[in-house]
Amino acid sequence: MSQTTSYKWLTRTCSILLEWAIPVLTVALWQWLGSMEWISSRILPTPAAVVQAGWSLVENGQLFTYIGDSTQRAFIGFAIGGGIGFALAILNGLLPLSEKLTDSSIQMIRTIPHLSLIPLIIAWFGIGEQGKVFLVALGVAFPIYLNTLHGIRSIDHGLIEMGRTYGLQGLALFRSIIFPGALPSILVGLRFSLGIMWITLIVSETISSDSGIGYMAMNAREFFQMDVVVLSIIIYALLGKLSDWMAKQMERSWLQWHPHFRKGK
Incomplete structure (x- = not known):
């Protein structure tokens, strides 16, 4: 192993250790306080x-079912809402007429707290999958829309003109100039919307659900199983940390040309 490779490996290892230092120390302190009975197990196990409660759920096969149900509805909603938000941002960023027609309406809808619609959504969809997917889609659409639109508007007009000088038009211009230029903002919107995705899912599952992690938590609360809660x-x-990590890997992979996202940074 070369000296440069060893240095990079050491730097990466230290970075990972620093990222997890506070969570690990928090868990250690939590365990110690609980073992000393300074924190009641009825309040905080x-x-x-x-871990023991989680292992019991793994053994009977319920835990993976709950996680699978929640993850499925989360990413279906994310795909729908993110796709709609991205498409609207592209249209409004490239077509002034589309922006005049739709942007004002989109901004008015955006100002409505989407979680406040839960009673109405329950009346529309009941407690099935459609309502939760709809809420997640509504929550994630706007961060992706706003950041994608901002990214398109922030592109240097001189670059677009240079692309046209080289004969780029239509889809070729979008693929070579507009999309790469807007990609940093798009990925910021992606990371932000992933956080909103899980927040929305937590609330929707704990209020009305018959499956998923939220249902597991509410069912455990009824029997005062605080360890499961x-x-x-x-x-x-x-799951939120994993989603954010995946988004960061996408940044490093897709934005290697950008000085702030080069490998090793």
Whole structure:
């Protein structure tokens, strides 16, 4: 292993350790306080108790079913809402007439807190999958729309003119100049919307659900199984962290040409 490779490996390892230092120390302190009985297990079970509860759910096969149901509805909603938000941003960023027709209406809808629509959505869809997918789609659409539109508007007009000088038109101009220029903003919107996706799913599942992690938490609350409730919260946090990590990997992979996103940074 060369000196340069060893240095990069060491730097990357230190970076990972720093990222996880606070969570690991928090869990260690939490376990210690629980073991000393300074925190009642009826209020906050220890990490060991939470792990034991999770293992019991793994053994009976329920945990993966709950996680699968939640993840499926989350990413279906994300795909629908993100696709709509991205398409509208492209249209409004490239076509002034489309922006005049739709942007004002989109901004008015955006100002409505989407979680406040839960009673109405329950009346429309009941407690089935459609309502949760609709809420997630509504929540993620606007961050992607706003950031994509901002990215398109922020592109240097001189670059577009230079592309046209070289004969780029239509789809070729979009693929070579507009989309790469807007991509950093698009990925910011992607990371922001992933967070909103999980927040929306948590609320929708705990209010009305018959499956998923939120249902697991509410069902455990009825029997005062605080270890399962805490486990549900931790699973949501880990899924959110995993989603954000995936978005960061996309940034590093797709934006290697950008000075702020080069490998090794």
